[in-house]
Amino acid sequence: MTNFTIVDLEQAKAKLAAWNERFDEYTGNNPDKYQADIRSARERVREIELALKDAGVIPKTEHEKLEDTLDRTFPNARSKEIVEYEGQKYRRHFMPLERSRSRKSVTVWGKSWAKVQD
Structure with a gap:
């Protein structure tokens, strides 16, 4: 298991927010645009948050x-x-x-x- 820090979690949340903002601002005709990136970013946030809670860095x-x-x-x-x-x-x-x-x-x-x- 990789050791994560609070900074990693903040960066992952910022990346997720950036992908969501890109999708919100997208004016094209492709409803699937950025969805894979958003799913990956959500999974990454969940993974880091769980690891930090299991390690005791974030209190449960x-x-x-x-x-x-x-x-x-x-x-x-x-x-x-x-x-x-x-x-x-x-x-x-x-x-x-x-x-x-x-x-x-x-x-x-x-x-x-x-x-x-x-």
Whole structure:
């Protein structure tokens, strides 16, 4: 794993913002213009941010710490599966982080845990 710094994250966010600005200012007739670059820049920001949080450079929220613990404890949990941890129930949830340009398929999935109210 590569060691990232806060500067790397700031540069990646600036690059993403620049690609988004280019796309917003584009007046041509190609709706896919810059989309590959934007997707790559988003993935890079997510990668660096996750690495910095895992290294402890950026502090994780309490919910992120809980999700890490649940992920380690229940690594094979399926979507909508309910598990019990320390007397509380949690539901596994998957959601699309990024979709294809046509919006018909998901290209990147995210996952989270939500507390279940009894």
